[in-house]
Amino acid sequence: MLVDVLEEEWILSEGQVLSLLDCIRSRAGGSRSVYPFLVAVAEGALRPSEARSLRVRDVVLHSGGSGELTARYRGQARVIPLRPQFATFLREWIDEAGLQEGDLLFPGPRGEQIRVAVYALLWEQAQEAVLPHDELLSWRLGEPVDILRESALVRWLRLGVDVATVAELAGVTPTWLALRYPYCFRLEATEIDWERLGQVTHPPEPTAR
Numbered sequence: 001m002l003v004d005v006l007e008e009e010w011i012l013s014e015g016q017v018l019s020l021l022d023c024i025r026s027r028a029g030g031s032r033s034v035y036p037f038l039v040a041v042a043e044g045a046l047r048p049s050e051a052r053s054l055r056v057r058d059v060v061l062h063s064g065g066s067g068e069l070t071a072r073y074r075g076q077a078r079v080i081p082l083r084p085q086f087a088t089f090l091r092e093w094i095d096e097a098g099l100q101e102g103d104l105l106f107p108g109p110r111g112e113q114i115r116v117a118v119y120a121l122l123w124e125q126a127q128e129a130v131l132p133h134d135e136l137l138s139w140r141l142g143e144p145v146d147i148l149r150e151s152a153l154v155r156w157l158r159l160g161v162d163v164a165t166v167a168e169l170a171g172v173t174p175t176w177l178a179l180r181y182p183y184c185f186r187l188e189a190t191e192i193d194w195e196r197l198g199q200v201t202h203p204p205e206p207t208a209r
Contacts, residue, residue, distance in 0.1 A: 003179035012151040023126040034119045036093045037106035043086045045152035054105040157184040
């Protein structure tokens with residue numbers, strides 16, 4: 001399995017994600033689906049293509065405040081549990097936008113899939129407004145919205161969520177996660193007692209014949 005490593009420096013902090021999303025909300029104007037669309041990508045670690053294809057019927061909202069979202073990728077469906085805060089957000093968005101069960105969850109102006117060019121432009125503007133422009137980090141500008149998904153996966157792993165669970169929620173394999181984000185799997189450096197280790201692992205003496 002060939003998987004490119006995503007360097008740790010690319011990952012957005014939780015504060016940066018919130019600032020970027022707040023900036024997009026203030027700039028969205030008539031493109032009102034862009035903000036909730038990107039919130040879903042960041043919150044559910046969704047591929048942008050998955051989020052664009054979601055329909056209202058893919059979201060199940062419970063009276064207690066929780067819910068589930070069914071995402072699909074290459075013919076495979078997976079269920080992602082929703083935090084109460086995000087479930088409430090989606091409920092309010094669906095009601096505000098007047099969406100029906102068969103409608104796209106994040107539609108364009110005429111009910112079609114939200115256009116990549118539309119959200120990419122707002123995302124680029126938000127990056128320019130929020131992210132550092134110094135020589136050390138200016139190269140991060142221009143990263144596509146997929147980094148929201150990547151940053152969410154890294155955050156889950158760092159919070160100690162079981163690797164198999166993260167893989168299932170993301171629609172990938174545990175091996176893919178380990179190859180993509182190796183810094184999430186580093187063991188803390190410890191001092192090794194080589195003498196003691198040698199005693200423990202010393203092979204037994206051959207028995208006399």
